[in-house]
Amino acid sequence: SNISHNTLAGSAAGPHMSIDKLFPALLECFGIILCGYIAGRADIITESQAKGLGNFVSKFALPALLFKNMVLLDFGDVIWAFLWSVLVAKVTVFVLVCVLTLMVASPESRYSKAGLYAIFATQSNDFALGYPIVDALYRSTYPEYLQYIYLVAPVSLMLLNPIGFALCEVQRWRQASHPQHSTLGILAVVVLQNPIVFMVIVGIISHFALGQRIPAVLSEFIDGLANSFGGAALFYLGLTMVGQLRKLTRDTGVALILLITAKLLVMPLVCKDMVDILDIGVNSTSANHTSLSNFAFLYGVFPTAPSVAIYAGHYNMELEVVTSGMVISTFLSAPIMYVSAWLLTIPLMDPTPLVTELENVSFNISIVSLVALVWTIAVMLLSRKFNRLPHLFALNLFLAQAFLTCLSCVSVCV
């Protein structure tokens, strides 16, 4: 009955995104991430074995996916104002984080922090997490939004990441006294060896060479590899998260909070504002404009990509902040995306379906919080902490909350 409510509400109000498909999409992504995390924690897949899956995802499945999508890209549909907005927003946040870190950080690790933090705040997990969510929200309303992901990602990788790497190289050059390899050469290799950058260039060349369609003989082969990207990449993301939060220390807390604020709050707001500024007059209708600025906001909320942790590992600098920040931003982004996507559709809805939609969202949130409550209560009971006084109060509060949540679930169902 919930699903029929949803569809009804969606079609009656005609909002810009299929909001009823967001919850299954988030559940897909975070469910598979959780599977990967469990597999890693239970040692079903060890840390060294996980690298095999990582190599398959980054060196075979992702290049195939990028090649396919770059060849099929329809440049006629692209609203260039959107790409410029996101690019300006990324540059703004990058410079902001960079300058602030350079001013505040202690001299012995100033440049590496500035470089890696700035990359952290701007490089988002576009393909594994972003794509399925944009696909769920916009496939039926604005399918052309999907290709923006493929256009924004490589530009940010080729433009901003090299600056960050250069700062890390400066740090390395200051710390070490022995002679180094040519920094510029290393940079060129790192950027061009990045499979994303490489395949996007190859894909754009093939786009014009093949006339916007993949040869029939090859299409099944490329589809076979590309289709395996989604599940395998999310599972690998979960695997990489095992044991990362343990690295968290107290003195990295402030940096972490600021970085996550920059990524999950400043970035989406700047993206949205830039679209509001740059898209005026170019777009045909105001409805299209609102939808585009909402999409820019959602794009900004995408969490940090796990490749940033790989860069930090490569330079062996700021590992604890970057890895734990990646995990925290990934899990924080889910509720932010869900709530903000939903709030953005409210102004466009009729009051009648809005009520059923509200019930629906509260039902979904209730289920998630019920699972979390049961987990917390179980941990408290099993660790026997509930005997001590403050924990006893907390336990009673949790139990009351759980009963309330159950009640609200039942009331929605009836």
Place this chain on the structure above:
Amino acid sequence: SNISHNTLAGSAAGPHMSIDKLFPALLECFGIILCGYIAGRADIITESQAKGLGNFVSKFALPALLFKNMVLLDFGDVIWAFLWSVLVAKVTVFVLVCVLTLMVASPESRYSKAGLYAIFATQSNDFALGYPIVDALYRSTYPEYLQYIYLVAPVSLMLLNPIGFALCEVQRWRQASHPQHSTLGILAVVVLQNPIVFMVIVGIISHFALGQRIPAVLSEFIDGLANSFGGAALFYLGLTMVGQLRKLTRDTGVALILLITAKLLVMPLVCKDMVDILDIGVNSTSANHTSLSNFAFLYGVFPTAPSVAIYAGHYNMELEVVTSGMVISTFLSAPIMYVSAWLLTIPLMDPTPLVTELENVSFNISIVSLVALVWTIAVMLLSRKFNRLPHLFALNLFLAQAFLTCLSCVSVCV
């Protein structure tokens, strides 16, 4: 121009399978296997890292795929005569191989050989290799054939494999004098811990519990994992093939040839004959009957599954025959499937499209053989063997053949 020829021929003659889609499907499968093999040979993914990918495929992606397909299964469409035929054929081949091996093999490894060889001849690579090929051939004509794969596989796993394992246990019990664990208990664990058997049982229970549809909330999650199976499984198959042929010794040659004959020749013929015997009178039309018996033949040609090599490794018996046999049967099955699928459609075709279709097949075969010829000539030139007399003749023959193939390619294109 080739593709349009193909489609024309297919629609004009109305054959039972979309033969023009088989070549891209085979290219998909063997292309991805080749990618995996290259990744393994070039040490992009090491042998221990490959296990991570293997665990992801067998413990997460495949169970999700099986669960999804068992829930969506439509028992109303199933022709039970087909399932019985394949089952009887599998039992026949199993008993044949088992008895022959017991009669011929030397006493010190008689039982393990009988068990593992019989499993080798009957367990086929249904999901990674079989499914995409059946999907390409029958998706548009007989989509219900796809679900037979899910029905046949578990029965063979639960019925025949335990007998093979029991024979291996007998061998182990004869060789070792120290006390052993309960054999029956181990057998039960091995069979039930097999993710295929386990998920098929769970899937059938859910099929009736959920009323033949997956809950909307879960469907995206299960699809996400299931979609990643195809590419990842084929890639892993390629990885497992690295270095297997080096284990081949001269005295295992006869056993190998007999086993591969049993799997790729006896098995499909018995399958086809059993359908011809058991399906009489039950099916409505003779066209349907012919199509079903052709499908049984194709099903029989599916090569041996890589899990047989895992069993052999578990018992540490007959490893060299089973692993190299798996590699050889996989690569032999491709041309057998292509040629036999094509021969099976000839009787149903009009003469006019048949000519264009013939040109097409010869074009496809020419391309494959051209690649093989260039490879052979390059190896001869680089190894400087062509200086010696017999090799010089062979080189000239190869060159003549390559020119002829080029000519026939060009003539088809023009």
